[in-house]
Structures are given as structure tokens and as C-alpha cells.
Amino acid sequence: MALQELTWEDRNVRSTLRAVRTAQPLTYGLTNYIAAHQSANFVLAVGASPAIGAIAFAAEHLASIAGGAWINLAALITDTPEQLVSVARAAAGSGTPWVLDPVVVGAGAPRIDDFARELLAIGPAVVRGNASEIIGLAGGAATSKGVDSTATPEEALEPAVALAASSGAIVAVSGEVDLITDGTRSVLIPGGHELLTRVTATGCGLGALVAAYLGSGLDPFDAAAGAHATLAEAAARAGRTARGTGSFVTALVDELSLLEA
Amino acid sequence: MALQELTWEDRNVRSTLRAVRTAQPLTYGLTNYIAAHQSANFVLAVGASPAIGAIAFAAEHLASIAGGAWINLAALITDTPEQLVSVARAAAGSGTPWVLDPVVVGAGAPRIDDFARELLAIGPAVVRGNASEIIGLAGGAATSKGVDSTATPEEALEPAVALAASSGAIVAVSGEVDLITDGTRSVLIPGGHELLTRVTATGCGLGALVAAYLGSGLDPFDAAAGAHATLAEAAARAGRTARGTGSFVTALVDELSLLEA
């Protein structure tokens, strides 16, 4: 199958970032504390307003007033399954489009996999993960090392298409080349940089970016593709100036904030 | 009302930073995990020793031995209301001056607002927030977008003065120009940099800085004013060298650590 490629050079991609910078949506997420600070800075860098965490007395309220939301399964390191379900339902119930990021699915812990399917049934607009996670969520036998995928994006193509078709969600697979599919139409997003895999929580931050794009009134397919292509471009630029992995993170946020849409 | 302006050029402001660098107080806080790492590095950069988190078996002990403390309402994303109250009481009971940072107050979640008032009744030395939060805590109708204020500092002046007068706490409002008031005397702190609003948790970190200044034996008004003016100066300097929002954060901590008092 020859798939279309999308990159930052595509004007439709650039227009998605312009939409975010104009809408500046409140973007609410449940995520893990390894990723939270960086995810917030990713969201701010593209022009949206992040709020993060299952804060007592206010979590469902934030999910209902947000433009877009994301739920990262690794939020379970501090939040309860009930809190995740409650926020997912508050988002779904108030028409807030949301992203499911199935971290750790397919890593060999069946109750995590089951719980991810419970969230999937609540109806995310986008599911975003690495190849192992998407294969695992689609019911296949994934291979992984903890939270890192050892499967390739190519191996994830069929499972991703099937998952999109069965769930109704856009499915996005990040890897050396990213894949976005709605079950019928699929596109590839090349670019990025090898250093993305040598710093923590860039995938988690990508989930937050997709939520910011969703919150800007974009179609879920365009939101997912736009967010992935934006991060890929920022990473490619950051990789040209970074000395090592520390300065790469700093440059990555710089480039996200500086991209001219 | 013509208000006095305070800036880094004021020798009384510089002397507050000198006090912190000399006292090096243990500064203990409950905060949220988005802000925690950066808040600790802010506190270390001015010369104090941070400790953060509602650690089992030791939280009240840390609050009681600290020079200064802060309680950021967004700590509720991992801590219970009871833990926040317990630490506030331990601080109050042992004479540790503390800062209340009413994150999310006024955002439309009434139980958060009620809980903030419960903490206020325990007697913080300083209340520090953005305009929406201070208006909300003072009982007014605030406007906000999640955790970001959409009210202006000018709109917060009257509510801040009233809140200070009724609570006995110094009230600090951060914004394009910061406002510090004890209910009678009010000062403005200009400076800072627009990029402060494009990176996460700088307000949370400012709450931690006020606690470090309080822990250095300064009068609460001087502590609040000194901390705000220090951050404003560091941000102005950082803004002159930053490329984008990533390098701004790095430069901000650098400048805090390099300021010659």
C-alpha cells in the first residue's frame, strides 16, 4: 500500500497550527508526573492553555469546559481507575473531544490492557500510542520493553487500521515514521529526530498536543496529523542545534514555540 | 490611586534577596507535580533549601521545622484536603509563616473555592495568586480559563485590598504588573517578561519563592515584595537572551541563581 506522506511543507498542516494559535483552547489532561511539566510546556508552546491533574472537586468541571482533553494511561501512577473513567465520561458527556494514550498497554500486564479497552469504549476522538501499544490495544501480541516499543510502525499498520475501524477513533502510531488512520484513509508523517527516543515523555507530550489541536475545532484526523507533523518538524529543527539530550529538550520546546504557521 | 512602584533597583528589594542567601532557610511546600521540580530549583537558585510533598510519616514534622512553607491548592491533584489542612495547621502551630496559593479558585468549581477559604482561616502570612484567583477568593465573580487568569491586575486591586484587610494576610497578585497589599499600603512591581505567561508553573514557583523569603526572617510584606521583584528582574534578564520558551525557562533559573544582591 502506497500511503500519502504529510509534512510541515504541506499548507494544510501549517493551517492546523494556525488554528491552535488562534483558538488558544483550554486543554485538560490526566497524565503522569514524569510527563506533566513538559506536556504543559508543549501545549503552551503551540499557543493553547494547559491544565493537568485529577484535582479534587474540579476535575470533571475542567474536562467539561475544556476545548480538548487527553487521558494518558500512566496517570494511573497517581490517579485511580475511577478518576480516569470519570474524567473520560465528563469529557464525552459535554462534547469535549479527547485523546486516549494507552501507555504500557501490551507490556504484559493484562489488567492494564483490559482497563484501556474500558476507556476506549467511552469514545475517544483519537487514540495515540507507539506501535506496541496500538498492537496491544488492537488485541495483537505486542512486544515491548517497559514503556518503550520494540515493534515497528510497519507492524502496527494493520492493527491500527482495524482499531480505527472498530472503535471509530482516529488512530495515531508514533515511531520513526508516524502513521495516522481513520480505518480507511491512512497517511504517513516522516521527519522527527532520533533524539526523540532518547529523552523521556515526548510521546506523552504528543498526546497533549493532539488534545490542543482537537480543542481548536479541527477535524480529529487533521488534528492528529497536524500535531504529529508539528512535533516532527520541531524535532528535526531541534536536532540540528542540540549538543546532547539535555539541550535537545530545551531546543524542542523552543522550536515548537517559534514555528511560523 | 497612585501606587508606589518597587523594582530591583530599590536597595530594600535587593536586601531581601541578601537575607535569603544568608539565612538559607529550609522551605517546605505542598504543591502539584507540574510545578514541583521547577519550584525546587527556583528556591535553590535564591539560596534556600526546598523540600516538597506530603510525605507519609514526615509532612507535619517538615512543616514545623521549616523556616517558611507554602501550600499550593493544586497539590490536591495528589494530596487529600486533610493533608493540606494538617500541614497548614502544623505550620501555623509551630510559628512557620506560610503562603497560600489558591490555584483554580474562581474557575467555576465552588467546592475548590470553599476549601480555599477553609485554608485561609488557618492564617497564611501571604496569599499569592493571579487576578482571577484573588478576585474569586475575595468573593467576587472572577473570569478565568482553567488555571489562567482572564482578569486584569487592575480589576483585582479592590478585591485584594479587601481580602488583605479581612484576612490579615499580605495579598500578592501577579500579572503584567504585580500588586502587593496589606490592606492599607499597596505597591506595584513592574517588569517581568511576557514569556512568563507562555511557560508553565512560574506562578507556582513564585509562591515557593515567597515562602523562602518568609523563611529568612523578613516581614511578610517585604518577603512578598522582594520575591516578586526578584523574579521580575530575573525574567526581564532571561527574556533578553532566550530564543523561545524552552530556553527562557533555563535562562530564568540561571538569572535567579546569578543575581547579585
Added chain:
Amino acid sequence: MALQELTWEDRNVRSTLRAVRTAQPLTYGLTNYIAAHQSANFVLAVGASPAIGAIAFAAEHLASIAGGAWINLAALITDTPEQLVSVARAAAGSGTPWVLDPVVVGAGAPRIDDFARELLAIGPAVVRGNASEIIGLAGGAATSKGVDSTATPEEALEPAVALAASSGAIVAVSGEVDLITDGTRSVLIPGGHELLTRVTATGCGLGALVAAYLGSGLDPFDAAAGAHATLAEAAARAGRTARGTGSFVTALVDELSLLEA
């Protein structure tokens, strides 16, 4: 006692980093949210794969499949004592060597000290802390300021040797000069940089590094010594280019990622 010194110039030290870059072990930790993001980036910088947090449904599984693990006592700011014990037992039961980092021990909270001894009885391969923590864990009267040591490494020598002898663990004390001992053989690791004490969570990150080295099939003594000497060298290099404390952190991660073993 004249102790042997180990530095990055020692080829046996360099070979430990080479072992990590070859083995790329899954390294699993329970730690605190102040340290988590930076600890993950430390682990990635030396070539290993980090996973962090007491994630529901999967924590014991991760501990059992990991190459190495670490438990930082300050994880108690979000995790329960039972979760820490459960992960320690899962690691011990499946032969995953693990590091105990007794943060806050000796700070005057006796129940923390008791709980650290309960974890010690489960059999960590390495205990790593600052002087106050090691003195406290060994049963001595430590002095500290919150989470920062006010005792010197020299004062920790005898307690560290005794603790290693009684527990069977390698004991590592970080300070101006680091000390590694198995109760019989002790070595000193000079170097590092003063700025390590002016940024948060570098000690916590060192615990994570030791776990990555343990996960690479190294003898626990060599793993502890290698991780300490690697961080000391990276810090010395970072200190030569940093402007202030913000850029020091960035440079530290850069140097960890760039070290040629």
C-alpha cells in the same frame, strides 16, 4: 585509612558505562515527582530504558521484568508504604537487583527511619544516600536540614562500613567526595561539581543511574562505583560550561549522553 580513589580516568570505570550502553536494561523505579522526569532523562542519557511509578495493575510486573530497579523513599509523597514494600518484594523475588535511596532518613521523623529499615530487610543490592541519611540508617545521630545533609562524608565512613557489613548491601555515600563500600573494601570518588548541590534531585537521579548500572549485569560494587564516577565526570564537564544553575542541569544531561566510554 588511606582509601583508593576511582575516577573516570580508570578504564574499569569507563567499562561500566560501556556495559550499560550495550545492555540497555529496562530500569524501573519508584521515586518522587520532583525527581522523576530528570531521573528518567539521566537513565536514558546513559543508554538504558526507564519506567517510573507505582502504576496500578502493572507495578510488580515491571519490577519483575526489569534489569534493575530503585526505590526512593520520597516516593512516599504519592505512593503508600505497602506499594513500596510490594515492589521491593517483587524485585527481590524475581532476582531484579535494586537500590534503596533512603531520602529523609535521619531528618527527625522516626517512623520514616523505621520504614527504611523495613525496606532494608528486603535486601537491596545497593543503599545510596547522602551522609545524613546513611548515618541515620546505620542508627547514628544524623544532622540534616530537611532533605539536605549537614553531615560530612568523613563522618559517614564508619557508619557506612558498618551498614554494609550488617546488611550485605553495597553502601554509597554521595558528597563532595563520594564513598563506596562493601564493608571491607572502600573507595573514594572525587570530582563532581559544587553546582550539583544547587539543583534539585541530582541525588535521586544518581540512585536511578545505579539501578541502570545494576541492570547491566555488573557486580553491585562496580555498578555503584561506575554510576557515581560517571555522574561526577559529567558534572565536572557541565560545570565548565554552565552559566548558572538552569544551564547546569541542561549541560549535565548533555554530558551524560555524550560521554565516550
